[in-house]
Amino acid sequence: xxxxxxxxxxxxxxxxxxxxxxxxxxxxxxxxxxxxxxxxxxxxxxxxxxxxxxxxxxxxxxxxxxxxxxxxxxxxxxxxxxxxxxxxxxxxxxxxxxxxxxxxxxxxxxxxxxxxxxxxxxxxxxxxxxxxxxxxxxxxxxxxxxxxxxxxxxxxxxxxxxxxxxxxxxxxxxxxxxxxxxxxxxxxxxxxxxxxxxxxxxxxxxxxxxxxxxxxxxxxxxxxxxxxxxxxxxxxxxxxxxxxxxxxxxxxxxxxxxxxxxxxxxxxxxxxxxxxxxxxxxxxxxxxxxxxxxxxxxxxxxxxxxxxxxxxxxxxxxxxxxxxxxxxxxxxxxxxxxxxxxxxxxxxxxxxxxxxxxxxxxxxxxxxxxxxxxxxxxxxxxxxxxxxxxxxxxxxxxxxxxxxxxxxxxxxxxxxxxxxxxxxxxxxxxxxxxxxxxxxxxxxxxxxxxxxxxxxxxxxxxxxxxxxxx
Amino acid sequence: xxxxxxxxxxxxxxxxxxxxxxxxxxxxxxxxxxxxxxxxxxxxxxxxxxxxxxxxxxxxxxxxxxxxxxxxxxxxxxxxxxxxxxxxxxxxxxxxxxxxxxxxxxxxxxxxxxxxxxxxxxxxxxxxxxxxxxxxxxxxxxxxxxxxxxxxxxxxxxxxxxxxxxxxxxxxxxxxxxxxxxxxxxxxxxxxxxxxxxxxxxxxxxxxxxxxxxxxxxxxxxxxxxxxxxxxxxxxxxxxxxxxxxxxxxxxxxxxxxxxxxxxxxxxxxxxxxxxxxxxxxxxxxxxxxxxxxxxxxxxxxxxxxxxxxxxxxxxxxxxxxxxxxxxxxxxxxxxxxxxxxx
Numbered sequence: 001x002x003x004x005x006x007x008x009x010x011x012x013x014x015x016x017x018x019x020x021x022x023x024x025x026x027x028x029x030x031x032x033x034x035x036x037x038x039x040x041x042x043x044x045x046x047x048x049x050x051x052x053x054x055x056x057x058x059x060x061x062x063x064x065x066x067x068x069x070x071x072x073x074x075x076x077x078x079x080x081x082x083x084x085x086x087x088x089x090x091x092x093x094x095x096x097x098x099x100x101x102x103x104x105x106x107x108x109x110x111x112x113x114x115x116x117x118x119x120x121x122x123x124x125x126x127x128x129x130x131x132x133x134x135x136x137x138x139x140x141x142x143x144x145x146x147x148x149x150x151x152x153x154x155x156x157x158x159x160x161x162x163x164x165x166x167x168x169x170x171x172x173x174x175x176x177x178x179x180x181x182x183x184x185x186x187x188x189x190x191x192x193x194x195x196x197x198x199x200x201x202x203x204x205x206x207x208x209x210x211x212x213x214x215x216x217x218x219x220x221x222x223x224x225x226x227x228x229x230x231x232x233x234x235x236x237x238x239x240x241x242x243x244x245x246x247x248x249x250x251x252x253x254x255x256x257x258x259x260x261x262x263x264x265x266x267x268x269x270x271x272x273x274x275x276x277x278x279x280x281x282x283x284x285x286x287x288x289x290x291x292x293x294x295x296x297x298x299x300x301x302x303x304x305x306x307x308x309x310x311x312x313x314x315x316x317x318x319x320x321x322x323x324x325x326x327x328x329x330x331x332x333x334x335x336x337x338x339x340x341x342x343x344x345x346x347x348x349x350x351x352x353x354x355x356x357x358x359x360x361x362x363x364x365x366x367x368x369x370x371x372x373x374x375x376x377x378x379x380x381x382x383x384x385x386x387x388x389x390x391x392x393x394x395x396x397x398x399x400x401x402x403x404x405x406x407x408x409x410x411x412x413x414x415x416x417x418x419x420x421x422x423x424x425x426x427x428x429x430x431x432x433x434x435x436x437x438x439x440x441x442x443x444x445x446x447x448x449x450x451x452x453x454x455x456x457x458x459x460x461x462x463x464x465x466x467x468x469x470x
Numbered sequence: 471x472x473x474x475x476x477x478x479x480x481x482x483x484x485x486x487x488x489x490x491x492x493x494x495x496x497x498x499x500x501x502x503x504x505x506x507x508x509x510x511x512x513x514x515x516x517x518x519x520x521x522x523x524x525x526x527x528x529x530x531x532x533x534x535x536x537x538x539x540x541x542x543x544x545x546x547x548x549x550x551x552x553x554x555x556x557x558x559x560x561x562x563x564x565x566x567x568x569x570x571x572x573x574x575x576x577x578x579x580x581x582x583x584x585x586x587x588x589x590x591x592x593x594x595x596x597x598x599x600x601x602x603x604x605x606x607x608x609x610x611x612x613x614x615x616x617x618x619x620x621x622x623x624x625x626x627x628x629x630x631x632x633x634x635x636x637x638x639x640x641x642x643x644x645x646x647x648x649x650x651x652x653x654x655x656x657x658x659x660x661x662x663x664x665x666x667x668x669x670x671x672x673x674x675x676x677x678x679x680x681x682x683x684x685x686x687x688x689x690x691x692x693x694x695x696x697x698x699x700x701x702x703x704x705x706x707x708x709x710x711x712x713x714x715x716x717x718x719x720x721x722x723x724x725x726x727x728x729x730x731x732x733x734x735x736x737x738x739x740x741x742x743x744x745x746x747x748x749x750x751x752x753x754x755x756x757x758x759x760x761x762x763x764x765x766x767x768x769x770x771x772x773x774x775x776x777x778x779x780x781x782x783x784x785x786x787x788x789x790x791x792x793x794x795x796x797x798x799x800x801x802x803x804x805x806x807x808x809x810x811x812x813x
Binding site for chain 2: 007008009189190192193212222225440441443444445447448449451452455456457458
């Protein structure tokens with residue numbers, strides 16, 4: 001039994017937790033959240049609960065240690081202990097086999113064939129998210145940006161909070177811990193409505209758009225060497241929509257569910273496909289990760305303060321590691337590297353930052369161009385291996401002939417229209433739930449239609465969220 | 471490169487109160503009910519919801535249920551689409567005479583592993599056959615055949631979960647909803663809009679895939695298969711890629727034979743015709759691979775005590791086939807009669 005957001009089990013789990021939650025006082029509420037979060041996580045694989053608890057205890061203890069000493073050497077030692085532990089956990093479970101295999105391939109290439117022992121390690125779900133979240137806590141405490149938590153229960157909820165545990169947003173302790181430490185206010189009707197509408201929006205994105213497109217995308221990438229170039233291009237666009245709908249849908253459900261508990265999670269997406277540059281794209285796509293990389297990697301490396309060449313180096317390092325964060329596969333490294341190259345090229349050729357500028361019709365060419373660049377990089381992200389990616393690219397650039405399936409084209413256009421409409425409405429109103437200001441009739445019709453679409457599109461086989469694998 | 475976000479907390483919505491949201495809820499419910507009514511109206515013109523990977527599976531289960539209700543069958547054929555096209559159960563019945571009851575339970579895309587699951591789940595319990603013919607061609611024995619879409623879909627299908635009484639909570643809800651909700655029944659059409667439109671227009675499209683009374687997929691006879699160049703490239707890489715025999719697939723075949731024999735049924739392995747030139751062209755070691763395939767089948771038959779019939783020589787030219795793999799109706803009749811003569 002897994003508690004996927006798009007499962008019948010979660011549809012029972014969330015209301016039960018919610019009903020109990022608001023019958024309790026603040027402290028028991030935290031106990032309930034912790035128990036619920038551990039049940040939520042343990043439902044995937046209870047064995048990895050121990051890892052989650054270990055990670056929690058280590059960083060809580062390190063945080064307390066940092067609070068007790070002003071000695072810089074000791075503080076650095078404690079920070080190293082914490083980061084070393086988290087990175088060791090991440091490295092072992094996520095990258096061990098990858099590095100061994102890569103080393104083997106290198107040795108084979110130079111004629112020193114080996115037969116190394118691969119451990120076939122199972123990747124604990126959400127490990128990249130919660131390790132990054134706890135690392136940010138320790139670093140913030142070390143930098144004295146944050147008072148360390150003196151309550152293990154609160155800290156454990158911060159690490160394991162179920163709405164965002166397995167696929168983010170990667171919350172900062174400075175945002176989430178204060179909300180857990182003070183008593184939560186029971187949401188009023190409007191807040192409840194906005195939370196529920198976020199959940200419904202997330203389900204539409206995930207179940208209606210993401211899952212339906214998933215089968216079309218799988219077909220194309222499975223037959224990368226045989227499909228014609230039009231089908232391949234349509235397949236890549238389909239994946240661009242699928243991954244956005246899937247991941248932002250997850251975040252919407254997470255934020256909506258959390259809002260029902262009186263806890264606000266950060267926005268993780270701000271209409272990324274309306275970006276006018278790659279720089280802007282990274283301010284709008286997976287915001288919690290890009291901010292994490294900015295604050296704990298790019299800036300410590302020197303950011304853009306140490307000359308042009310160092311800035312390019314820092315951008316490349318940040319994006320390559322950002323790519324590797326997604327998975328132990330060279331395709332992710334190349335995906336990150338491509339974005340690094342894009343960002344460097346933009347720094348060379350472009351100076352105007354349009355992130356805060358309102359949308360204008362004249363921006364359409366820049367939006368379209370940015371989207372094409374992002375889609376090109378998605379080829380590597382989605383391909384299971386480099387040869388598939390090269391088959392895709394070869395098929396497109398040699399204009400390989402072949403038929404295109406009309407169903408896929410119809411669905412891609414239909415879903416693109418839905419996503420663009422929602423994103424433009426969100427951008428123009430500055431709200432993720434713009435319908436909160438509409439009259440009851442259109443809101444009711446939209447909600448009823450959305451619910452009907454979820455019913456029509458949902459199926460027995462639940463498709464896990466893409467980012468669970470990271 | 472990065473600047474601060476514009477905002478990560480959106481503006482708080484204007485306070486509107488409970489009464490407004492009760493209105494919204496009421497309108498949403500009315501909309502949902504209206505859409506349900508519309509779905510029922512449209513739904514009557516759409517095909518039945520699909521509980522299995524394909525309608526072919528659903529139809530064969532219905533056939534086997536109906537046939538099994540009248541007593542055990544004499545002979546059942548197992549295999550992939552190649553066996554489905556090659557062995558005409560009606561012809562075999564005629565040739566066997568004496569009121570023999572024969573059914574072709576082959577499934578397109580089913581590998582040997584899935585064939586055993588299919589036999590276990592459906593064919594053996596419903597048809598309780600006295601004799602089973604397993605039809606094979608070189609593609610079935612390739613240990614490195616990476617085509618596994620159908621087996622995965624079959625194992626994960628709602629129909630199988632229902633049949634084996636292993637449905638999860640969500641699946642049970644869905645099965646119940648299929649009975650009373652027009653919206654739920656629209657699901658297949660939603661995922662294949664152009665095919666749904668074709669169905670409404672002229673009742674064609676994938677949902678017309680149907681079997682004759684003996685299990686043969688009639689679509690094959692009428693319109694042939696996808697014999698496009700891209701299909702050949704895919705088959706060369708995926709189905710025949712790194713052609714190797716004697717390992718996994720041979721074990722699966724042996725396991726299937728043993729499983730059938732456990733029920734008391736006798737087993738015949740039939741080596742079916744395949745297009746010599748085209749198939750050899752797709753195999754990396756050509757004739758050598760074909761010889762290896764034949765030796766592997768013989769070895770399994772010997773080991774398991776299954777009878778072996780080789781009808782592969784009865785049709786070898788492309789003219790006998792509807793495409794690169796599947797016999798046309800005329801050749802299938804010849805092969806079926808020849809096989810029946812040796813049973």
